Amino acid sequence: MLVAIVVSFRPAVPVIWGDTPSFVESAFRTLEAGQPTVAGGRDPGYPAFLAATFAFGGDLGTVVRLQQAAWAVLMLALAATAQAAMRNAGGLVPIILVATYPGLLLFRNVLTADLLFAVFLNLAVAGLLVGTCVGKAARCWAVAAAILCAALAACFRSQGVLVPIAAVVVGANLARPDTSARLAVIAVSVAAALALLAAGSRFGASNSDQASAVFVPKTLFCNHLNIVLASDAARHEIVSAAGDRADATMARLAADFAAEPGRWPVLGFFGDACLFDTALDRDVAGTRNAVGAAAAYQRIFLAAVRDRPLAYAGKFVRQMAYGASVAWPPYGLDPAIPVSTDDVPHVSDIMTRHDRAVQPIDLQGRPVRISLLSDFPGITAYLYRALSTAFVIAVIFWTVTAVRRRRPGFLTPAGIVIVMWMASIATAAGAHTLDVWRYLIPAVPMVGLMLSVFAVELAETVACRDVDGSAYGLRRSGIE
Numbered sequence: 001m002l003v004a005i006v007v008s009f010r011p012a013v014p015v016i017w018g019d020t021p022s023f024v025e026s027a028f029r030t031l032e033a034g035q036p037t038v039a040g041g042r043d044p045g046y047p048a049f050l051a052a053t054f055a056f057g058g059d060l061g062t063v064v065r066l067q068q069a070a071w072a073v074l075m076l077a078l079a080a081t082a083q084a085a086m087r088n089a090g091g092l093v094p095i096i097l098v099a100t101y102p103g104l105l106l107f108r109n110v111l112t113a114d115l116l117f118a119v120f121l122n123l124a125v126a127g128l129l130v131g132t133c134v135g136k137a138a139r140c141w142a143v144a145a146a147i148l149c150a151a152l153a154a155c156f157r158s159q160g161v162l163v164p165i166a167a168v169v170v171g172a173n174l175a176r177p178d179t180s181a182r183l184a185v186i187a188v189s190v191a192a193a194l195a196l197l198a199a200g201s202r203f204g205a206s207n208s209d210q211a212s213a214v215f216v217p218k219t220l221f222c223n224h225l226n227i228v229l230a231s232d233a234a235r236h237e238i239v240s241a242a243g244d245r246a247d248a249t250m251a252r253l254a255a256d257f258a259a260e261p262g263r264w265p266v267l268g269f270f271g272d273a274c275l276f277d278t279a280l281d282r283d284v285a286g287t288r289n290a291v292g293a294a295a296a297y298q299r300i301f302l303a304a305v306r307d308r309p310l311a312y313a314g315k316f317v318r319q320m321a322y323g324a325s326v327a328w329p330p331y332g333l334d335p336a337i338p339v340s341t342d343d344v345p346h347v348s349d350i351m352t353r354h355d356r357a358v359q360p361i362d363l364q365g366r367p368v369r370i371s372l373l374s375d376f377p378g379i380t381a382y383l384y385r386a387l388s389t390a391f392v393i394a395v396i397f398w399t400v401t402a403v404r405r406r407r408p409g410f411l412t413p414a415g416i417v418i419v420m421w422m423a424s425i426a427t428a429a430g431a432h433t434l435d436v437w438r439y440l441i442p443a444v445p446m447v448g449l450m451l452s453v454f455a456v457e458l459a460e461t462v463a464c465r466d467v468d469g470s471a472y473g474l475r476r477s478g479i480e
Contacts, residue, residue: 001075001076001079001092001095001096001099004075004096004099004100005072005075005076005099007372008099008100008105008371008372009068010108010109010368010369010370010371012061012064012065012068012109013061013064013109013368014060014061014063014064014109014111015109015110015111015337015339015368016111016339016340016341016343016344016347017110017111017112017339017340017343018340018343019040019042019112020110020111020112020340020343020347021040021343021346021347021350022038022039022040022041022042022211023040023042023046023047023050023111023112023113024050024111024347024350024351025039025040025350026038026039026040026042026044026047026050026208027046027047027048027050027051027054028051028054028350028354028356029047029208030044030047030048030050030051031051031054031055032354033206035206036048036199036200036204036205036206037205037206037207037208038202038205038206038207038208038212039208039209039211039212040209040211040212041211041212041215041219042113042212043113043155043156043157043158043201043202043205044155044200044201044202044204044205045113045116045117045152045155045156045157045200045201046112046113046116046156048155048200049063049116049156050063053066054356059356060111063111064108064109064111067107067108067109067115067116068108068109070115070116070119071104071105071108071115071119073119074118074119074122074123074445075095075098075099077122077123077126078095078098078122078126078445078448078449079092079095079096081126081129081130081449082094082095082449082452084129084130084133085129085130085132085133085413085452085453086413086452086453086456087133088456088459088460090455090456090459091452091453091455091456092452093452093455094387094447094448094449094451094452094455095445095448095449095452097383097387097448098444098445098447098448100371100372100373101328101332101373101384101444102331102332102333102370102371102373102374102380103329103330103331103332103333103384103441103444104118104332104441104444104445105332105370105371105374106332106337106370107441109337109368110337111347113156113157114157114441114442116156117153117156117157117160117442118441118442118443118444118445120149120150120152120153120156121149121150121153121160121163121420121424121442121443121446122442122443122445122446122449123145123146123149124146124147124149124150124153124163124167124420125146125416125417125420125445125446125449126146126449127142127143127145127146127149128142128143128146128167128170128171128174128416128420129413129416129417129449130142131143131146131171131174131175132174132412132413132416136175136178136182137182139174139175140175140177140182140185140186141185143171143172143174143175143186143189144171144185144186144188144189145189146167146171147164147167147168147171147186147189147190147193148189148192148193148196149167150163150164150166150167150168150193151164151192151193151194151196151197151201152196152200154197154201155196155197155200155201157442158201158202158216159427159428159431159432159439160423160424160427161201161427162423162424162426162427163420163423163424164193164197165423166419166420166422166423167420168190168193170416170419170420171186172186174412174416202216207290210281210290210293213290213291213293213294214281214290214293214294214297216294217294217295217297217298217301218274218275218281218293218294218297219271219275219431219432220297220298220301220431221274221297221298221300221301222256222271222272222274222275223267223271223275223431223432224301224304224305224312224315225253225256225257225269225271225274226257226268226269226311227304227305227308227311227312227315228253228300228301228304229253229254229257230304230308230311231303231304231307231308232307233303233304233306233307234300234301234303234304234307235250236303237296237299237300237303238250238253238284238300241284241296241299241300242283242284245283248283249280249283249284252277252279252280252283253274253280255273256273256274256277256280257269257273257274259273260273264435265435266318266319266322266435266436267435281293284296284297284300316429316430319428319429319430319436320422320425320426320429320436322435322436322437323425323429323436323437323440324391324392324395325388325392326388326437326440327388327391327392327421327440327443327447328384328385328387328388328391328440328444328447329384329388329437329440329441330380330381330384330385331437331438331441332370332374332441333373333374333377333380333381334370334374334377335369335370335374335375335377336368336369336370336374337368337369337370339368387447387451388447390451390454391447391450391451393454394414394450394451394453394454395418395450397454397457398410398411398414398415398418398454401414402415407457410453410457413449413453414450414453414454417446417449417450417453418450420446421443421446421447421450424439424442424443424446425439425440425443
């Protein structure tokens with residue numbers, strides 16, 4: 001594991017992606033306002049992390065070095081968890097593969113929230129798994145830590161809002177506090193998690209621009225545009241909201257729906273064409289008021305879901321099934337990280353406007369190499385597709401075992417991983433629905449933990465059969 005970590009390290013060079021300017025702008029507004037403040041529809045956790053780094057004199061290079069350190073800590077924590085929960089060295093193999101996976105490695109240098117979301121999400125899972133193999137007192141503390149990590153994950157990405165809920169339900173069932181002290185530990189952790197969500201998640205963040213105010217309802221509206229346009233009730237709401245602009249609004253929506261139809265194969269259309277259509281806010285809401293636009297988008301979306309519930313449910317099921325089939329997606333296999341060169345000067349302008357000196361290492365306008373495995377994209381794609389297939393087999397095996405109610409030592413850890421994995425992507429499948437594989441990257445370490453559980457269970461099953469077979473042979477030969 002240590003070798004995999006060492007050979008995977010690369011120089012700390014910040015990489016600019018499309019959402020980096022919004023994160024950086026949000027960070028400076030957070031620093032100036034003294035509270036979580038978001039711009040461009042971003043979630044507040046990562047801007048708060050950037051703001052804290054800037055407040056202590058760090059720059060974007062410092063941010064990347066901290067992200068690399070967080071990644072290394074996560075890998076070591078997962079290895080320790082696999083060893084503690086499975087007590088078998090074979091369980092480390094999938095974790096080592098996680099540490100070398102290019103799709104996760106690329107986020108160490110990218111200025112976006114995915115890596116830190118992955119860290120807290122998977123630390124939450126690790127805490128719950130550790131709780132299965134320690135005493136009752138230590139179990140309560142492990143569960144409490146897991147709940148807090150899950151809440152922090154939701155602060156970095158609002159689509160993870162189901163993760164702390166799942167952590168509380170699973171953790172309470174796992175800990176079963178039977179004394180007042182243990183109950184107090186769980187209660188305090190839940191209260192602290194609620195405080196984190198209230199202050200540091202999208203629920204508590206101050207929206208500082210129109211894009212942030214309308215982001216969630218407009219995302220729901222645009223990424224279900226096929227259902228909206230197929231719903232008589234939703235179209236009636238659009239016409240009612242647009243008034244004299246109804247014909248122009250419907251024509252604009254039809255054009256957005258027809259834009260780049262093959263961009264997101266599972267979604268079936270390119271939702272971003274609608275999401276970034278700023279003139280649509282005025283047409284739908286009849287005003288430039290962001291609050292009015294957000295209310296209109298939400299009203300139309302809910303009308304579409306009520307009118308076409310089966311279409312929405314079918315879309316959700318397709319997304320989840322697609323997510324399971326590519327649970328370890330062959331993503332990020334190019335040798336270098338793509339860079340949003342258009343946004344490099346934008347970030348530079350933001351830094352300058354907020355009186356921050358832009359050093360050469362702060363911004364990167366050329367591709368950055370990812371890892372050794374990314375130099376062999378063909379082999380790596382087959383490897384991780386095979387691991388994705390193994391994950392699906394493991395889920396089926398877990399389901400059959402659960403129905404037969406055998407092997408509780410396998411059922412509990414596997415159940416924890418699957419519940420948390422589903423919670424981490426269910427919101428993306430139900431709300432965002434942009435080919436959910438993009439949102440599986442943070443869950444990849446969880447897939448590794450599931451494969452660790454499955455590999456150990458399989459090895460022990462084979463070993464038991466070998467022992468039983470040997471005993472049977474000895475009996476047949478008259479040797480007891």
